[in-house]
Amino acid sequence: MSLRDNPLGELRVPLTWTAGIVFIVVLIASVAILLSDRREAFDTDAYGNPRTLSDKVMAPVGSALSTPGRLTGEGVEGVRGYFFAVSENRRLRAELENMRQWRDVAVALRDTNERYRTILGLKTDPPIPMATARIVTDSRGPFANSRLANAGTEKGIKPGNPVMSENGLVGRIVGATEGVSRVLLLTDAASRTPVMVDRTNSRAILTGDGGPNPKLEYLRGQDPVKSGDRILTSGDGGVFPRGLPVGVAVKGLDGRWRVVLASDKAAVDYVRILLFEDFTQVADAKKLEHTIAPPPTPGASTLPPPVPETAAPKPAAPAGATSATVAAPAAGAAPVTPAPKTTPPAQPAAKAATPQPKATTPAPKAAATPAPKTVTPAPKTTTPAPKAPAPKTTQPAGTPP
Amino acid sequence: MSSGGARPLAPWRWLGVPMLWVMAASFVFAMPMRFWGLGLPEPIFALPVAFAWAVIRPSMLAPVGVMVMGVYLDFLWGSPTGFWAVCLLMPYGIVLGVRSFLAGQNQVMMWLWYGLSTALAIGAGYLFTMLDTQNAPNWISVGWQFLATVVLYPFADRLIDRFEDADVRFR
Numbered sequence: 001m002s003l004r005d006n007p008l009g010e011l012r013v014p015l016t017w018t019a020g021i022v023f024i025v026v027l028i029a030s031v032a033i034l035l036s037d038r039r040e041a042f043d044t045d046a047y048g049n050p051r052t053l054s055d056k057v058m059a060p061v062g063s064a065l066s067t068p069g070r071l072t073g074e075g076v077e078g079v080r081g082y083f084f085a086v087s088e089n090r091r092l093r094a095e096l097e098n099m100r101q102w103r104d105v106a107v108a109l110r111d112t113n114e115r116y117r118t119i120l121g122l123k124t125d126p127p128i129p130m131a132t133a134r135i136v137t138d139s140r141g142p143f144a145n146s147r148l149a150n151a152g153t154e155k156g157i158k159p160g161n162p163v164m165s166e167n168g169l170v171g172r173i174v175g176a177t178e179g180v181s182r183v184l185l186l187t188d189a190a191s192r193t194p195v196m197v198d199r200t201n202s203r204a205i206l207t208g209d210g211g212p213n214p215k216l217e218y219l220r221g222q223d224p225v226k227s228g229d230r231i232l233t234s235g236d237g238g239v240f241p242r243g244l245p246v247g248v249a250v251k252g253l254d255g256r257w258r259v260v261l262a263s264d265k266a267a268v269d270y271v272r273i274l275l276f277e278d279f280t281q282v283a284d285a286k287k288l289e290h291t292i293a294p295p296p297t298p299g300a301s302t303l304p305p306p307v308p309e310t311a312a313p314k315p316a317a318p319a320g321a322t323s324a325t326v327a328a329p330a331a332g333a334a335p336v337t338p339a340p341k342t343t344p345p346a347q348p349a350a351k352a353a354t355p356q357p358k359a360t361t362p363a364p365k366a367a368a369t370p371a372p373k374t375v376t377p378a379p380k381t382t383t384p385a386p387k388a389p390a391p392k393t394t395q396p397a398g399t400p401p
Numbered sequence: 402m403s404s405g406g407a408r409p410l411a412p413w414r415w416l417g418v419p420m421l422w423v424m425a426a427s428f429v430f431a432m433p434m435r436f437w438g439l440g441l442p443e444p445i446f447a448l449p450v451a452f453a454w455a456v457i458r459p460s461m462l463a464p465v466g467v468m469v470m471g472v473y474l475d476f477l478w479g480s481p482t483g484f485w486a487v488c489l490l491m492p493y494g495i496v497l498g499v500r501s502f503l504a505g506q507n508q509v510m511m512w513l514w515y516g517l518s519t520a521l522a523i524g525a526g527y528l529f530t531m532l533d534t535q536n537a538p539n540w541i542s543v544g545w546q547f548l549a550t551v552v553l554y555p556f557a558d559r560l561i562d563r564f565e566d567a568d569v570r571f572r
Contacts, residue, residue, distance in 0.1 A: 026490065
């Protein structure tokens with residue numbers, strides 16, 4: 001039986017209309033997918049399985065395809081190095097000479113820094129472990145700036161980890177799976193990075209816009225930045241550690257302050273992923289709230305004598321207060337809670353540490369700075385005592401001003 | 402056989418093969434390569450194909466193909482899922498709607514129309530990015546991507562030339 005003999009043979013589907021209907025259905029489906037995308041959450045669950053799967057497929061393909069380009073680049077560099085070895089050697093010698101001077105300065109500064117830390121009892125950040133990865137794909141458009149790196153969860157990489165090249169900060173991880181992770185660049189329109197101006201310590205938010213030079217937004221104060229200022233991460237918010245080099249401030253053509261990224265000095269092919277975890281990520285705040293502090297060690301020399309619960313309003317007494325009990329209200333720790341339960345073990349320890357270098361101060365400058373700090377609490381308690389702690393402690397007692 | 406002339410165009414020839422070319426070209430241009438300190442441009446290779454598909458003939462598979470290319474670009478470039486699918490479908494739908502008006506126009510006029518559809522796609526991308534990130538994308542970068550995409554019209558023209566008359570029902 002031929003098609004014409006079939007009773008449905010003459011039935012013709014209006015293709016233009018059906019194509020139009022299919023188009024509308026597909027458009028609605030695409031809009032629904034776009035609206036349901038939760039990229040802004042930037043956590044592993046929101047990153048999604050399809051994206052993870054596609055990254056897993058694209059990473060090895062990208063790695064294989066980029067190999068010829070990488071090898072060619074290395075070959076060209078090798079040839080260039082061979083022909084320009086003498087001039088390069090001269091340049092490096094001059095740089096080494098300069099760096100030796102900087103090394104001496106750095107050693108001296110490190111020594112001074114260590115002394116200051118000891119004096120102040122500062123708790124410095126622990127060293128951050130790193131993972132090395134190679135960039136295998138790169139998107140540079142105005143709407144998305146991200147890269148795939150060929151290292152993932154097997155190396156401990158998690159969303160939020162900062163990514164650096166040898167020159168400076170590149171971005172942060174927004175998705176990670178086995179063998180691959182996606183890096184959101186500082187230039188992406190969705191990227192926001194808390195930074196500071198090295199010279200003035202002014203804070204700003206580095207906002208990407210798809211261009212090569214992200215903007216400095218929310219700058220405060222008068223002339224907080226000028227052209228050529230170094231921009232570093234501020235560490236605010238806990239996503240990045242403090243002090244990572246970001247770039248140099250420049251005035252953009254649009255009159256806004258922008259940053260020439262340090263990582264743009266050279267091609268970003270290899271990156272270091274800092275396995276940085278802020279204490280806010282490590283600590284379970286809810287659990288900490290319910291944690292009962294251990295009792296103080298009996299007989300410890302750094303502890304103040306146990307104070308009975310009924311002695312809580314005692315801080316109101318200005319003259320009789322010892323230096324250890326004054327320290328707590330000054331720090332704003334716990335004027336209401338009894339001293340032995342919460343912070344006192346830390347407070348007296350710092351107190352005990354500070355006066356020691358005061359007596360044996362070797363450098364006059366080092367002694368000059370901490371000395372007023374340790375001395376000031378004493379006058380506070382004696383003469384202007386009603387100034388700082390008075391509003392908090394004396395008001396309930398109802399003492400006349 | 403008298404039905405030979407009316408045989409419909411095989412979808413894999415005018416939909417499948419160009420789509421694979423788009424995916425391959427987009428991937429190659431996403432390689433982290435720099436020449437004399439400059440990175441490769443990032444043209445939207447899917448746009449000339451979507452434009453050509455709309456001009457060649459109405460099809461039920463073509464919008465699905467446009468959507469697949471868009472989602473692929475989202476995964477490749479790291480944009481929100483569905484972003485490029487919507488950005489590509491908008492000019493596709495408009496060109497499909499004015500298809501009869503475009504028929505028979507010379508190459509320069511067609512290039513102009515292609516430029517308008519590119520502007521529409523990138524404009525939609527600009528708007529979506531602004532709504533999503535509450536941040537306006539950089540005009541210079543947008544302009545570069547527009548230029549890099551507009552110069553791809555010869556690919557669309559070649560595709561139109563090759564398949565416009567392939568299906569006699571839509572001549």
